[in-house]
Structure formats: C-alpha cells, structure tokens
Amino acid sequence: AQKVTQAQTEISVVEKEDVTLDCVYETRDTTYYLFWYKQPPSGELVFLIRRNSFDEQNEISGRYSWNFQKSTSSFNFTITASQVVDSAVYFCALSEAYSGGGADGLTFGKGTHLIIQP
C-alpha cells in the first residue's frame, strides 16, 4: 500500500533562513505521481507541484525548489530566503498509477506546519 511520511510535524525558522521540508514515500508501483500542496491560514490547499516517477529532474520555481530522489524514495521541498508569507501547513502526496493515477487514489502525508518568524 502507498504511504507518505512527513516526519517534521512543525518547523520554526527566522525569516530569510532556508528551510527544507522532508517527504518520504512508499509505493509498489513503478509509475506514480508526487505532489506538494500549501495550506495557508485561510484553509484552502493550493497546488504547488506535480512530479511523475520518470522525471527525476529537480525543479526550481523562484524561491521554491524540489529534490526528487528515487533511490531514497524522497521528494523534499526547499524554500530559500523564507518569508513570513511562507508560513503554512505543507502537504506531500502520492498517487499510484495502478489505482488509475486518479485523485481518489491520492494519499496525503500528515503535513508539516512551517512557521516563519519575522
């Protein structure tokens, strides 16, 4: 069965520090999809990125970057020069292709609460 582990329940850093949120996954499938979502205090989860299992290229989007390593089953998320607006709960999620790869087969981690102090 698929599983997503976000070992860091809460992280607190001072503004402008870099911070990495860890995500480790388990799957039997060779084809799968990984996601990161951000949940700000308003409550609405916002999609950040999707990565399929055949694309191990790291991704950078502004201050955000993602490191996908199949060898360690990890999909870590780094925020560079953090800002107070980055404060949120961040969820990592996994969808296996054998389940149709559909959103009904999406498994979320328990989330990491990131606090950026001014």
Place this chain on the structure above:
Amino acid sequence: DVKVTQSSRYLVKRTGEKVFLECVQDMDHENMFWYRQDPGLGLRLIYFSYDVKMKEKGDIPEGYSVSREKKERFSLILESASTNQTSMYLCASIEGQGNTGELFFGEGSRLTVL
C-alpha cells in the same frame, strides 16, 4: 478565477442533528471529493464522485453520505452528528477521470459538534 466554494466556513451543531455541508465548483469538473482534516492525521478521503448521481466510498465513509444531483454541486451529509465528527471538512474538484493533475480545494468548513 477558478473556484470551489463551501457554503459554511464555521458550523456548530448538537449531537444527533442532521448536518449538510455544501460544495459548488465553477470549473465544470467531473470529479469532486470530500476530505476530512484532523491534527496529526492529515487529510482523509470520505467520499468522491466521478459523475452526477454517482458516488464512491473513500477511506472513512462511516457516518457520512453524499449527494451529487448536479455536476457543479457535491454535498456531504451527516445524518446524525456525533462529537467525533468535529473536524475540518475540505471539498475538492479535479478535471476529467483518472486525472493526475491539480486538485482545487475550497477553504474548508470547520464543524464543531457539541
């Protein structure tokens, strides 16, 4: 701007009451979902629907039912609310079937059952 709208942000109900949580999306998405979010447990899927009048159980359907009479609207029903159903409820939608793209979420409905 695409939108998933949940009718109530905060509700307080008494044990045994019937509760309706409404969700409307304006993106013409086929798939809609209800999740429950609890501290330390993350998001858990309650029910989902791939089409009008169609519903499928998720991981924790007990104590809940759903209704999808129109494509844009997906309702979550608690027939007899209990205190262990106090939680944040999140509605989401996605385009197409078996789509692995972006889920669009509403802002959530925080339900307290006394």
